Amino acid sequence: MTIPVRLIVNGEMVEAAVLPRTHLADFLREQLGLTGTHLGCEHGVCGACTVRLDGAIVRGCLVLAVQADGAAVQTIEGVSDSGEIADLQAEFAARNALQCGYCTPAMLLTAQDLLRRVRVPDRAAIREHLSGNYCRCTGYQSIVDAIEAVAIARSQRADAP
Amino acid sequence: MKAAAFDYLQADSVGQAVALLSRHGDSAKLLAGGQSLLPALNLRLSAPALLIDIGRIASLRGIAVAGGVLRIGATVTHAELLASPEIASHAPLLTRAIAHVAHAAIRNRGTLGGSLANADPAAELPACALALGARILIDGPAGPRVVAAEDFFTGLFETVMAPDEVLVAVEIDLSPDAAWGFEELSRRSGDYAIVGLAAHRPRHGTPRLAYFAVGTSAILARHAAVALAQRGATPEGIAAAEAALADDLEPHDDPEASAAMRLHLARVLLRRVVGPWSRSA
Ligand SMILES: Cc1cc2nc3c(=O)[nH]c(=O)nc-3n(C[C@H](O)[C@H](O)[C@H](O)COP(=O)(O)OP(=O)(O)OC[C@H]3O[C@@H](n4cnc5c(N)ncnc54)[C@H](O)[C@@H]3O)c2cc1C
Ligand code: FES
Ligand code: FES
Numbered sequence: 001m002t003i004p005v006r007l008i009v010n011g012e013m014v015e016a017a018v019l020p021r022t023h024l025a026d027f028l029r030e031q032l033g034l035t036g037t038h039l040g041c042e043h044g045v046c047g048a049c050t051v052r053l054d055g056a057i058v059r060g061c062l063v064l065a066v067q068a069d070g071a072a073v074q075t076i077e078g079v080s081d082s083g084e085i086a087d088l089q090a091e092f093a094a095r096n097a098l099q100c101g102y103c104t105p106a107m108l109l110t111a112q113d114l115l116r117r118v119r120v121p122d123r124a125a126i127r128e129h130l131s132g133n134y135c136r137c138t139g140y141q142s143i144v145d146a147i148e149a150v151a152i153a154r155s156q157r158a159d160a161p
Numbered sequence: 162m163k164a165a166a167f168d169y170l171q172a173d174s175v176g177q178a179v180a181l182l183s184r185h186g187d188s189a190k191l192l193a194g195g196q197s198l199l200p201a202l203n204l205r206l207s208a209p210a211l212l213i214d215i216g217r218i219a220s221l222r223g224i225a226v227a228g229g230v231l232r233i234g235a236t237v238t239h240a241e242l243l244a245s246p247e248i249a250s251h252a253p254l255l256t257r258a259i260a261h262v263a264h265a266a267i268r269n270r271g272t273l274g275g276s277l278a279n280a281d282p283a284a285e286l287p288a289c290a291l292a293l294g295a296r297i298l299i300d301g302p303a304g305p306r307v308v309a310a311e312d313f314f315t316g317l318f319e320t321v322m323a324p325d326e327v328l329v330a331v332e333i334d335l336s337p338d339a340a341w342g343f344e345e346l347s348r349r350s351g352d353y354a355i356v357g358l359a360a361h362r363p364r365h366g367t368p369r370l371a372y373f374a375v376g377t378s379a380i381l382a383r384h385a386a387v388a389l390a391q392r393g394a395t396p397e398g399i400a401a402a403e404a405a406l407a408d409d410l411e412p413h414d415d416p417e418a419s420a421a422m423r424l425h426l427a428r429v430l431l432r433r434v435v436g437p438w439s440r441s442a
């Protein structure tokens with residue numbers, strides 16, 4: 001039996017019918033075709049499914065689509081299109097902070113979550129905030145480098161007269 | 162994996178949640194933050210026929226300080242606890258401990274009530290509830306009741322709550338000028354602990370040393386606490402407390418650590434947590 005839900009996804013109102021057991025990441029991928037949200041483990045450990053729910057990052061595999069009724073969801077597609085993280089994306093590419101790219105959408109959303117709260121976090125704080133996101137390719141060093149570089153660049157831009 | 166099919170209902174009030182639980186019995190489960198329940202469903206460790214979502218019940222939300230008591234609603238999230246100035250000033254132990262619970266994205270959903278009801282032996286918050294002498298407010302078909310944290314946890318993932326009861330809130334008596342401390346050892350940031358200690362010493366009175374990830378549930382080290390109360394947080398007091406831990410704890414073996422290693426680490430944590438108290442003792 002499906003349940004009707006209304007939510008805002010990347011700024012657009014979506015009305016849909018969902019099965020209770022469908023989690024938010026599957027709903028975004030299968031019903032809305034937003035496949036930038038990835039699924040690794042489906043039990044909360046890898047972080048690949050990270051999306052924003054009412055502005056806060058969550059595990060897309062650990063939220064039911066029905067629980068998102070009435071909420072505003074942003075996915076990697078939304079924050080890419082808005083340009084919000086264009087500098088992070090460019091820096092990830094420039095520093096080889098992605099290889100296969102599987103973890104990357106979630107890494108970007110998690111990094112942006114930190115940078116929205118802490119202007120220039122130190123490397124330990126960056127690692128701590130990414131501690132719930134697995135990358136099987138890069139060894140993390142270049143990811144931390146990229147985030148640190150963007151934090152410094154943003155703060156210099158903000159300080160510029 | 163994907164969860165098996167289930168039905169889903171939203172409860173508007175605690176009364177309605179209790180009524181639904183009573184009607185559906187063991188086949189129903191409450192859904193709070195879902196950060197322990199949904200992994201279990203996705204792994205098919207559990208397959209309830211009905212989930213009752215308590216996430217939108219207004220009376221389960223909020224943090225309040227009144228009449229010398231800090232009251233935290235069951236569905237207050239870990240992230241809300243971490244950011245709360247009331248918690249930071251009246252229960253700094255919780256603020257410190259929460260930073261060790263999982264990762265930011267999980268803390269945005271997971272709740273205090275869910276963590277206590279889940280009673281994972283390696284979880285931080287049950288031990289904090291023990292250390293702070295918290296009271297657990299429960300509602301059920303027979304009406305509300307209050308259980309002291311030390312009577313609440315009964316074993317591995319087990320509590321005194323019946324399947325048709327709802328954890329409503331947690332109350333903590335304010336304890337100004339208390340000494341406290343928190344330490345845990347884990348392999349990676351955000352992992353469940355290998356051994357952990359949440360400790361609280363009221364200005365007048367016996368300290369409460371609550372260990373987690375040692376044995377089948379969070380546990381108060383009572384003999385060690387008495388040793389500290391008698392001799393203070395002095396080198397002799399701490400040595401006596403360390404020795405007493407052998408009587409207090411029943412450490413378990415698992416692939417992370419042997420029982421002997423756990424007891425050793427429990428002693429190391431005792432020194433780290435209680436050592437700094439000597440300056441104020
Ligand atoms: C990858 C990962 C790492 C984690 N690491 C840690 C960690 O290091 N430390 C830690 O403590 N936790 C950790 N957690 C668990 C997390 O803290 C959970 O949020 C918490 O244990 C349960 O809270 P919840 O609100 O999500 O509960 P849910 O998952 O919704 O519920 C858990 C159980 O409690 C019951 N329940 C929930 N609320 C109530 C209530 N009000 N009354 C009665 N019963 C109720 C449910 O029916 C269910 O059986 C981790 C989780 C994940 C996925
Ligand atoms: S797929 Fe959600 S955390 Fe791994
Ligand atoms: S780039 Fe392959 S998992 Fe991170």
